[in-house]
Amino acid sequence: MTVNKWTAAEVARKVIDNEELFILDVRNHDAFEDWKIEGHKFEYLNIPYFELLDGVEEILPKLPTDKEVLVVCAKEGSSVMVAEMLSEAGREVAYLEGGMKSWSSYLEPIKVSDLENGGELYQFVRLGKGCLSYMVISEGEAAIIDAVRFTDVFTNFAKEKGVEIKHVFDTHLHADHISGGRHIAANTGATYYLPPKDATEVVFDYTPLTEGLNVKIGASQIDVNALYSPGHTIGSTSFVIDNQFLLTGDILFIDSIGRPDLAGLAEDWVGDLRETLYSRYRELAEDLVVLPAHFMIIDESNEDGTVARRLGDLFKENHGLNIEDEAEFRRTVTDNLPPQPNAYEQIRQVNMGKITPNNDEQTEMEIGPNRCAVR
Amino acid sequence: MDITKTLDAKGLACPMPIVKTKKAMDTINSGEVLEVLLTDKGALNDIPAWAKSGGHTVLEQKTEEDVLYFYIQKG
Numbered sequence: 001m002t003v004n005k006w007t008a009a010e011v012a013r014k015v016i017d018n019e020e021l022f023i024l025d026v027r028n029h030d031a032f033e034d035w036k037i038e039g040h041k042f043e044y045l046n047i048p049y050f051e052l053l054d055g056v057e058e059i060l061p062k063l064p065t066d067k068e069v070l071v072v073c074a075k076e077g078s079s080v081m082v083a084e085m086l087s088e089a090g091r092e093v094a095y096l097e098g099g100m101k102s103w104s105s106y107l108e109p110i111k112v113s114d115l116e117n118g119g120e121l122y123q124f125v126r127l128g129k130g131c132l133s134y135m136v137i138s139e140g141e142a143a144i145i146d147a148v149r150f151t152d153v154f155t156n157f158a159k160e161k162g163v164e165i166k167h168v169f170d171t172h173l174h175a176d177h178i179s180g181g182r183h184i185a186a187n188t189g190a191t192y193y194l195p196p197k198d199a200t201e202v203v204f205d206y207t208p209l210t211e212g213l214n215v216k217i218g219a220s221q222i223d224v225n226a227l228y229s230p231g232h233t234i235g236s237t238s239f240v241i242d243n244q245f246l247l248t249g250d251i252l253f254i255d256s257i258g259r260p261d262l263a264g265l266a267e268d269w270v271g272d273l274r275e276t277l278y279s280r281y282r283e284l285a286e287d288l289v290v291l292p293a294h295f296m297i298i299d300e301s302n303e304d305g306t307v308a309r310r311l312g313d314l315f316k317e318n319h320g321l322n323i324e325d326e327a328e329f330r331r332t333v334t335d336n337l338p339p340q341p342n343a344y345e346q347i348r349q350v351n352m353g354k355i356t357p358n359n360d361e362q363t364e365m366e367i368g369p370n371r372c373a374v375r
Numbered sequence: 376m377d378i379t380k381t382l383d384a385k386g387l388a389c390p391m392p393i394v395k396t397k398k399a400m401d402t403i404n405s406g407e408v409l410e411v412l413l414t415d416k417g418a419l420n421d422i423p424a425w426a427k428s429g430g431h432t433v434l435e436q437k438t439e440e441d442v443l444y445f446y447i448q449k450g
Contacts, residue, residue: 028424050393050425074417078390364416 003083004094006070008106011096012127015039015298016108016305022069024059024093026052026082027100035369037072037096037103037128038298049078056085063091075099101363103128107153109135110305112291115242119222120161123291123306124153130295130370131177132307136241138218143167144190145239145247146293147180149362154184165190167215167224171249171293172236173198175262175348176341176370178362182206182353195228195235203353209237229280231273232258232372234265246288246311251276253292254300254309256373257320259337262344266334274329277321286312296373320374333374342368376434376446379407385442389417393425396447400431403449408434411445418443 014021020041025032026049036044045062052059063069063086071086071093073079079095086093096103106128112121119138126132126148134145135154142163147154147170158165168185172195182204185192193209194202211228222242229238232250236258239247251258257277260269288311295307302308315321323329341347343365349355350362357365382399384392392413399409411422422445426433430450437444 028420030420030424048421048424048428049390050397050421051428053394053397073389075389077388081390081394 001087001090001092003080003087004092005097006094007097008102008128009108011037011070011103012106012108012125015042015127016110016125018303020067022064022067024063024069024071024082026071026073026078031074031100035100035367037100040298043067049073049082052082052085056082056089060086060089060091063093065091069093071095072103073099075101100128100367104366105150105363107133107148107150108305109153109157112306112308113244113289115222115244117218119218119242121241121245122157123308124148125301125305125307126177129177129366132291132293132295134247134291136217136222136224137161137163138222140164141166141218143169143215143217143224144181144184145169146171146174146249147184149178149180149183149366151180151184151187154180155187158188164188166217167191167193169193169209169224169239170351171195171238171247172233173202173263173348173351174250175344175351176294176372177366178347179351195233195237197230198233198235199352201352201354209235211237227280229276231260231269231276233263234269234272236276240284240288243285244287244289245291246281246284247291247293249293250372252281252290252314252318252321253294253296253373254290254307254314255318256296256375257318257333259372259374260333261337262340262372263348266337270330270333273333274326281311282315284311286310286315290314294370294372296370296375337374338371341371342366376408378410378446379403381410381412383412385412385414387413388415389421392418393421396422396425397429400429400447400449405449407449409447409449411447413443413445414441416443418445422447 032046071079076099083095124133165188194206196208213226225240435446
């Protein structure tokens with residue numbers, strides 16, 4: 001039988017289109033437990049490749065014949081070996097090109113909405129890592145918010161759309177992934193904005209992103225308004241776009257809220273987090289659509305693959321917005337926190353410009369789930 | 376520690392380090408020690424997991440100048 005090769009883009013389509021898929025993940029058990037390809041209708045079997053060196057006969061009965069089977073490993077090599085063994089045993093299977101490494105890097109742009117006068121808002125979904133970036137387009141100009149490090153994806157997309165990138169924002173100094181923001185700005189001549197309170201240690205020039213900053217995109221003047229919303233970091237800033245969308249960064253997610261501890265100051269910042277979520281956001285229109293910088297589980301995404309929810313609905317449904325007692329809230333976001341993201345301290349150093357790892361090292365740092373939230 | 380055999384798997388990418396380690400392990404006797412030199416970082420977790428599943432014991436592991444050393448006693 002033939003061995004097929006799938007790209008991360010093809011797997012992403014299966015996730016977004018809610019298709020069925022059987023994944024044979026041949027990484028070791030710890031790696032699989034920590035992080036895998038999530039799909040609404042995916043089934044899994046995790047058998048490390050090193051347990052299959054003597055043959056695949058034992059697992060054949062566990063693999064469906066009426067469903068597509070995708071073999072996945074860390075980088076590709078082991079999945080090719082196992083896929084070939086399965087092929088020799090008469091099964092038609094595929095492997096994931098580049099393995100989890102390429103899955104972690106893949107970005108799928110999805111349109112969130114049309115804006116006034118032909119404007120558009122796109123969400124770039126990094127399925128493997130749960131990162132969400134945004135591009136606002138209006139009459140020849142674009143603004144990008146929370147770009148991940150694959151800068152080509154954004155600059156090529158802007159080219160396709162025939163727009164010039166004018167403004168690049170980071171809502172905060174990221175700890176879970178490496179920002180592409182300042183590199184995009186440097187390559188395109190755009191202005192790069194970062195909240196000054198998060199930037200005290202950065203070694204590059206930036207334009208301060210502060211409360212009340214207002215930027216107009218394109219001739220139709222799509223409004224991008226900054227709203228100071230600390231708590232995940234001391235500088236965390238949200239955006240209201242076109243009076244319709246609230247970009248919350250890592251403060252508020254669909255089914256969880258931001259964690260205050262990634263810069264080592266949970267106790268100090270928990271009060272800010274409370275203030276942002278229970279006072280500042282409460283003053284905003286409930287019809288704003290929340291667009292976060294992350295999702296944690298695939299169930300947070302909508303039918304069309306976007307991750308977006310009405311603010312009013314989150315006030316009703318998001319557990320983190322419904323902890324009346326302040327002491328209990330404090331405990332929830334400072335005790336029993338999930339493990340911190342892989343290499344988060346190094347990632348912060350990269351985003352400050354203090355260290356400049358090569359591409360492979362950056363990939364290694366970003367391996368694993370993002371873990372920016374408290375559920 | 377008495378090293379019975381040394382396997383140089385430097386520069387090899389997954390799954391070859393484990394494939395070669397397994398083959399080398401098949402040539403030594405129970406209780407003897409195999410030294411494995413690797414550069415593939417994936418092996419850092421995979422060698423101990425593989426050894427455990429095969430009933431072998433990792434006696435020692437170290438990293439020197441980007442080379443990983445494993446000392447595995449056959450079970």
